[in-house]
Amino acid sequence: MKCKDIQYQLADYLDKQLSKEENIAVEAHLEDCADCKKELQELEQLFTAISGEPKDQPSAKLRANFEQLLAEEKAALEPKVISIDRSTNWKSYLRVAASIFIVVSAFLLGRFADSEGKIDPNELRTAEVLAQFENQSASKRIQAVTTSEEEFTSKDTKIIEALIERLYFDKNTSVRLAAVEALSKFTSEEIVKTALIKSLETDKDPAIQIELIQILAKIQEKRALEPMKKLLENKDVPSYVKQELQSNLPNLL
Known part of the structure; x- marks a missing residue:
């Protein structure tokens, strides 16, 4: 290997x-x-x-805000529940299943096809990576994050939204850290800058805090000044994180 x-x-x-x-x-x-x-x-x-660090999860309000951002996109793909009469025989079930399969297949082909009816490989690749973001393996999710950084651009909004979701909600620190590094490529986007600031306010892992501090200072995001000052005053923040804050705060003043 x-x-x-x-x-x-x-x-x-x-x-x-x-x-x-x-x-x-x-x-x-x-x-x-x-x-x-x-x-x-x-x-x-x-x-x-x-x-040994306490693992605070993002607030319910933060999750609600992010999910509202994606609500319109998800609503279009919301599966519909089909009610089937219990008296229906097995042949009818098969006919229903076959019909669903045909409809779903047609939907997927149409979704990833261009105006000439050809399958769009870029759309298929996006769908593949988005699916990998949900893999139970942390290594697979890290691989998806790395692929997102290497293969996609700021125009790929679904990928950016998926990276932000990993940053906010993934339980694995290494995955969240990889998401921070990947999102640093897309800091020209307002949604990304806002996400990085909110993550700095909520994530308690020192490694992630340091990475966020460095990125926000590098792009001179002055909105990060207030949360950085709060971290500096927080007695629970490790000394090495405070040293990083002291080194980077002048870039925002």
Whole structure:
């Protein structure tokens, strides 16, 4: 396996989420690869550093605001419940199932087809990556985040919205950290700048706080000044995060 493939699996390796075969493959690669072994050590240090920190989840209001942003898009794809009479025989069920399959297939083909009826590979790729964002494996979600940064642009609003959702709600710190790094590519978008500021106000993981501080200072987002000052005054914030704040605050003054 290539180093990139192994590094995608390191988070799940540490969480003991890999299959026996995958675990053996990762350990065999680590024995011969100094770079991947170093990557694993750095990831272990990160996990150790944040393991004792309280994990505050974003507020219900924050989730409601984000979900409202996507409500119109999701409403168009909302599945409809079909009521079937219990007295209907099995052949009728099959006919209904076949009809649903035909309708769904036609919908998908139409959704990803251009004006000439050809399947749009860009739309299909977007759908593939969006599906990977929901994968149970943290490594797969990190891979989706990395793909988003490498393959998509600010015009791909669905991808940006998916990255913001990972930033706000993913329970895995490594995934949220990857989402922050990916979103730094899209800071020309107002929705991204707002999301980064809100994340700085709610996320309690020091590694993510530091990454957010650096990005917001780099783009000179003055709206971040107030939440940064609050972090500096917060006695629960680690000293090394406060040092990062003190180094970057002058860029916003």
